[in-house]
Amino acid sequence: MDTGTRMGEPIAIVGMGCRFPGGAENPERFWQLLRDGVDAIRDVPPERWNLADLYDPAPGAPGKTCTRRGGFLEQVDRFDAEFFGISPPEAQRMDPQQRLVLEVAWEALEDAAIVPVALAGSRTGVFIGICHSDYDTLAFRQYSGIHMLDTTGTSDCIAANRLSYLLDLRGPSLAIDTACSSSLAALHLACQSLWLAESTLALAGGVHLNLSPERSIGLSQGRMLATDGRCKTFDAQADGYVRGEGCGVLVLKRLSDALADRDPIRAIIRGTAVNHNGRSNGLTAPNTAAQEEVIRRALAQAGVQPSQVSYVETHATGTALGDLIEFKALKAVLGQRQQGDPRCLLGSLKTNIGHLEAAAGIAGLIKVTLALQHRQIPPSLSPQRLHPYIRLDGTPFEIPTRGQSWEPGGELRLAGVSAFGFGGTNAHLLLQEAPPEPPAPPNHPTIPHLLTLTARSDAALRQLAGRFANHLDAAHPAHLPDICFSANTGRTLFAFRLALVAEHPAEMAGLLAAFGCGQRPPGVHFGHSPRRRTAVVEVEEGAYPRPQSSLAERRRMLEVLGGWFVEGSAAVEWGRLAGDGRMRRVSLPTYPFERQRYWMESPPAATAAVKASDQTKEV
Incomplete structure (x- = not known):
């Protein structure tokens, strides 16, 4: 197969792993959260930072954060270091984002029924979206205690490089920072690598944790956070976003390879595109024309007509200007339909778990993959009252505030996923449902x-x-x-x-x-x-x-x-x-890691809370 042929070939998602707020520790539990319309936003855990000292509801109050809520993971201080052959001192100095990538990538490979150690020496690429490390603020607070392991442990590039090192992977190994579009940009590069045959398999995803208050304080100064801790997507009361955290990793193959290997295909990536706003109204201001262009590019690469898209997982973070600009771009590209063409639903995961920043795109992509598998569109928790300048009348768009069956826009279910970075990098991806599985034989033999x-x-x-x-x-x-x-x-x-x-x-x-x-x-x-x-x-x-x-x-x-x-x-x-050799690889439960606590010295105000909740030996 030449490169030109590869560039038009769909990419199969054959494995998936995730950690998201609300106890969504795997794709199955994540789907339950989505299906049930769970709101996973809660108060900042006391072991993260002391709200009593740092909270002020007034946006812009010096040295304060204007919100007390967010989407948080449990037990980010724990890790199965022995499983990965990492010493306790090194594990303690590793950013928990790096630890999450290791565990979730392993689970994604197991989900694909791929033996991780069997990839040694292969052209397997690793592409991880990550935009900062809060852990380094803990590691570098005491100058006399700084160690070389702090440098590798908190370097963003190591989030991808450590996985390549531990599994002896010889493909590209890249950490991508485009802010809130980081993980979709990572997916874009992973697909390019597969199309160019520099990778035969790719691990792609993103990770984000909120471990210290500094960035929340900075975002509060910029009046970017919602004071009530809610992403009110497309809502008249939209006033900013709530921060969330999580990790997601996909295992990707060219579709022809996945079919030949009889892999479990969860969904198919038809097209991807990335661009930049250029010189617009401001460095962090969204750009309608650029958003239109990135969606059109993804559609063109996929060979998909706009009227075929029946769902879009929007970037919509719940800011009054940003949501309106995104809606205008979607209307310009997807809104021109003929009578009888299918509707297009618009959803936002951020209403459930918050804005995961570097991991936002991969979280949305996993949501859509699960929705395609179940042929259901889960509810969005917003808007309560539609933004006055967002008019759905006369458009094919609907916002599903209740779960519903997913009717395809034609023969196949097709969806778009958007992610826009505050530095101006935009990403869009077109996803299609997996090929139908062969039906179970009606009279299968019952044998041991x-x-x-x-x-x-x-x-x-x-x-x-x-x-x-x-x-x-x-x-x-x-x-x-x-x-x-x-x-x-x-x-x-x-x-x-x-x-x-x-x-x-x-x-x-x-x-x-x-x-x-x-x-x-x-x-x-x-x-x-x-x-x-x-x-x-x-x-x-x-x-x-x-x-x-x-x-x-x-x-x-x-x-x-x-x-x-x-x-x-x-x-x-x-x-x-294997009998006639027609066995198929299927998704199965993943390994139960045995985690212990590995953590840098906690801030004094949080130490008591951490010790009270810690039931394992502190390293």
Whole structure:
């Protein structure tokens, strides 16, 4: 395939990981938050900064922040350093944004059923949107205690570079700062890298945490924050945004590669575009013409007509001028439709979790990906009263304040995602629903299947078993072969191992649930195998079940293979259990990290609150 052909090829999203406010620690929980219309905004946690000293409701009050609320993650001080081979002193000096990228990227690869360590030496690119580190204000407060690890630990470039280093990835490794469009700009560069074949796989996303009050104070001086802590998108009362935080990472492949590898495709990126406002009304002022242009470029690259777009995840942060300018740009590009053309809904995730700044674009993209998968558009929590200069009458636009089914604009569901940086960099991306999955066979054979799980500790293995039990409870029997294949081939091998054989998801779920609760149910092989065992032999061909094997014989042979796997005494060729070779990789529960607290010296006012809530040993 030449470069020109690649440039027109869609990009498949094959894996996804995230952490967002409101307890949205994975895509499934994030979708629940969106579907239920949850408002995840809350008061600033006491361990971040002391509101009593810093809060003043008057915007512009010197040295004060005009809001007491935001969208916050839980336990950003905790990290599984041992899992990634990072020493406690280095972990303590690492910006939690870097830690989040490591964990969420690992989860995204597992979601894609890709063994992370198997990517060593590959042209895998890493593209991370990140625009600042609050952690360095903690690290550099005491000059005498500054260490070289503080420099690497708080450098934005290391958010991408450390992931490439730990997994030995040889593709591009870039940290992108375009402020609030950083993560969509990172997605744009990742797609370019795949189209140009400098990357065969790409990890792309963004991260943002609000760990200290300095930037909130600065934004308050600029009257950019809403005093009531609400992003009132498209609302008559719009007066600024509320800050949020989070992390999202996608695993990307060219569509032809994803189809050939039978990957789990969540959605397809059809086109991307990035531009700049140029010299406009001011450095931080939005520009209608530039926003129109970036949307038109993305549509042109995708080969999509404006009337085909049935949803846009807007940048709309809840500022009176910014929302109006964005609406004018959308109306100019997408608003000219013929009678009978579909409507176009406009949503904003910021009403749920706040404005995630560098991670805002990836958060919106993950929201739209999930909406495409579920064929539902979740509600926006604003406006309560529409901005007087935003007129929906006579346009195809609607703002969904209630959840609704997603009707496609033509044969396919297509959506746009926008992100605009306050420095003038604009990004827009066109997303399409994934190709339809083949239907489950109506008369699938009920035969025994072997499932294996591994972890770094007994506790983690039991927790992982519990996660798989919950997943299998809802699984269709026809999907059991794909589940076992993905678990057996798509995860890193660790020392604590489990293997079991079952014919039905419910049977497998029951055994895993019992094991997860601390039991040793009959039929579950469990043990500890050193990772670097040398006495591993190849399994003879006659040890694998054959198509003509009876159910009893197949079960017996799988039990033996499972026992060998747990012992680590033989290398099982999982492809021999794939039957006709038509197994598909599917999304499965991810690894349960075992986190401990790693943190720089906290500000005195927050120390008591931190210690009171900390239930683990402080490093």
